Amino acid sequence: xxxxxxxxxxxxxxxxxxxxxxxxxxxxxxxxxxxxxxxxxxxxxxxxxxxxxxxxxxxxxxxxxxxxxxxxxxxxxxxxxxxxxxxxxxxxxxxxxxxxxxxxxxxxxxxxxxxxxxxxxxxxxxxxxxxxxxxxxxxxxxxxxxxxxxxxxxxxxxxxxxxxxxxxxxxxxxxxxxxxxxxxxxxxxxxxxxxxxxxxxxxxxxxxxxxxxxxxxxxxxxxxxxxxxxxxxxxxxxxxxxxxxxxxxxxxxxxxxxxxxxxxxxxxxxxxxxxxxxxxxxxxxxxxxxxxxxxxxxxxxxxxxxxxxxxxxxxxxxxxxxxxxxxxxx
Numbered sequence: 001x002x003x004x005x006x007x008x009x010x011x012x013x014x015x016x017x018x019x020x021x022x023x024x025x026x027x028x029x030x031x032x033x034x035x036x037x038x039x040x041x042x043x044x045x046x047x048x049x050x051x052x053x054x055x056x057x058x059x060x061x062x063x064x065x066x067x068x069x070x071x072x073x074x075x076x077x078x079x080x081x082x083x084x085x086x087x088x089x090x091x092x093x094x095x096x097x098x099x100x101x102x103x104x105x106x107x108x109x110x111x112x113x114x115x116x117x118x119x120x121x122x123x124x125x126x127x128x129x130x131x132x133x134x135x136x137x138x139x140x141x142x143x144x145x146x147x148x149x150x151x152x153x154x155x156x157x158x159x160x161x162x163x164x165x166x167x168x169x170x171x172x173x174x175x176x177x178x179x180x181x182x183x184x185x186x187x188x189x190x191x192x193x194x195x196x197x198x199x200x201x202x203x204x205x206x207x208x209x210x211x212x213x214x215x216x217x218x219x220x221x222x223x224x225x226x227x228x229x230x231x232x233x234x235x236x237x238x239x240x241x242x243x244x245x246x247x248x249x250x251x252x253x254x255x256x257x258x259x260x261x262x263x264x265x266x267x268x269x270x271x272x273x274x275x276x277x278x279x280x281x282x283x284x285x286x287x288x289x290x291x292x293x294x295x296x297x298x299x300x301x302x303x304x305x306x307x308x309x310x311x312x313x314x315x316x317x318x319x320x321x322x323x324x325x326x327x328x329x330x
Contacts, residue, residue, distance in 0.1 A: 042277065042286040044313060044326040046296045050091035053321035055081055058093040063316045063323065065112040065161070065256075065303040069120060069137060072307055074314055075113050076323060077124065082107045084124065084139065089307065091323065097139030102129050105141040112161040112303070116168055116185065123170065125162045130155060132162065132170065132187065145187025152177055160255070161303075165211040165232070173206035173219055180206065180219060180234065193234035198224055201236040208257035208303075210265070212280055218265055220257050225250040227257070227267065227282065240282030245272060248284045256303035260311055266304050268315065273298040275315065293320050 051060045061080025068074055072089040083098035098107050108128035115122055121142065122135040134142040147157040159172035159181060168185035178196040180203075183189055194203050204223035211217050215232040226241030241250050256268030263280040273291035278284055290297050299319035306313055313326040 043329040044275075044286070044288050045329045047312065047325045047327045048091060049295065049317075049322050049324045050087070051322035057096065058085070058087075058091075060085075060321045063302075063318055063321060064110070066305045066314055066316050066323065067113045067115045067122075068305045068307050068314065069115045069122075070117045070308065072309060073137065074305070074323070075115065075122060076316065077110050077113050079110050082110060084110070084113060084122075084135075086137070086139075087323075089312070089325075091325065095139060097135070104144065105133070105135075105139070107133075114162045114164050114170075116164040117308070118166060118168060119185070121164075121185075123162050123164060125159055125172065127158055127160070130157060132172070132183075134187075143187065145183065147174075147181065147189075149189040150181055150192060157181075161208045161257075163209045163211055165215045165217075166213070167215065169215075169232075171209050171211065171217060173203075173209050175205050175207055175222075178203040178206060180209070180217070180230075182234070191234065193230075200239060201228070201230075203228075205252075207255045208268075210257050210259040212259055212263040213261075214263075216280070218257060218259070220254045220267065222254055223252050225252055225254070227254075227265065227278075229280075229282075238282060240278070247287065248276070248278075248282075250276075256301065256316075258304035258306045258313070260306040261308045266306065266313065268301050268304050270300050270302060273301065275301075275304065275313075288326075296324070298324070 060078045063076050064079040065077045074087045076085050078085050082100040083096050085096045086094040112125045124133045131146045133144045147154045157174050158176040159174045163171050170183040172181040179192045179194040181192050203221045206219050207222045208220035217230045219228050225243040226239050228239040229237040251271035253270040258266040265278045267276045274289040276287040298317050301315050302318045303316045315324045317324050
């Protein structure tokens with residue numbers, strides 16, 4: 001590929017200056033007409049999308065969260081339809097489960113989903129039923145647990161996301177109480193940490209969570225516009241981010257977080273409709289996205305998951321009622 005200039009025309013103007021086949025400058029104009037530039041060596045291109053608004057198989061009403069198992073199957077919480085849908089890596093519908101209610105296998109305000117890739121279990125978290133449910137990958141119910149042993153206003157806890165580490169421990173950031181909760185794989189409460197505030201180890205609306213290959217924990221501290229990193233015991237390690245636009249800055253709504261097999265961290269900025277990628281210490285790597293409904297654009301995206309085998313990135317483009325699938329350009 002020769003060096004040159006390409007204009008990408010969307011609802012805003014993005015200017016890409018190609019310096020080589022793998023190295024380029026990216027200029028982005030946000031909604032406040034602020035311009036920022038990114039020197040980038042990782043470029044992601046759209047592979048495919050699927051879904052539209054509806055109740056049919058493969059369609060969605062508020063596709064909120066997403067997870068990928070070790071075989072590459074994609075699981076989506078179809079929140080408005082009170083169900084989980086399962087797809088192949090290419091987006092072909094496989095199966096679904098769930099309906100509205102409080103019985104086993106039913107959902108009220110289904111919010112997030114996670115995969116235990118060691119044992120291949122699926123976990124879901126619901127806001128209105130205040131519980132976690134555990135399933136086999138075909139949707140067969142296994143067990144459930146609540147938050148009764150966690151202290152405080154346990155019955156009304158509202159963890160918004162869930163993640164399972166390599167040892168099967170389950171982590172839930174409780175947005176309402178500014179804490180992270182830790183359970184074993186059977187739902188036994190282990191510990192919690194955090195409090196409301198802006199200091200290291202404190203949170204204001206913690207939301208997304210992932211763990212890396214060393215079982216360090218990363219939490220999106222939304223209202224503080226930052227990411228915090230902890231060890232597996234909840235001891236603070238580092239943090240990064242600030243309120244704003246551009247490289248390493250976030251709005252106050254960063255609900256989604258993902259991690260790849262190199263421990264790179266991906267953050268979904270819901271209000272700015274961009275994805276940012278960092279290394280495990282918070283060093284900026286790349287970003288992409290813009291607000292809109294065209295291919296590669298987003299309308300209030302919520303969550304992100306990365307295929308651990310090939311690095312492909314999947315994003316719930318929530319207000320566009322679709323999933324977008326990206327690959328890194330070679």
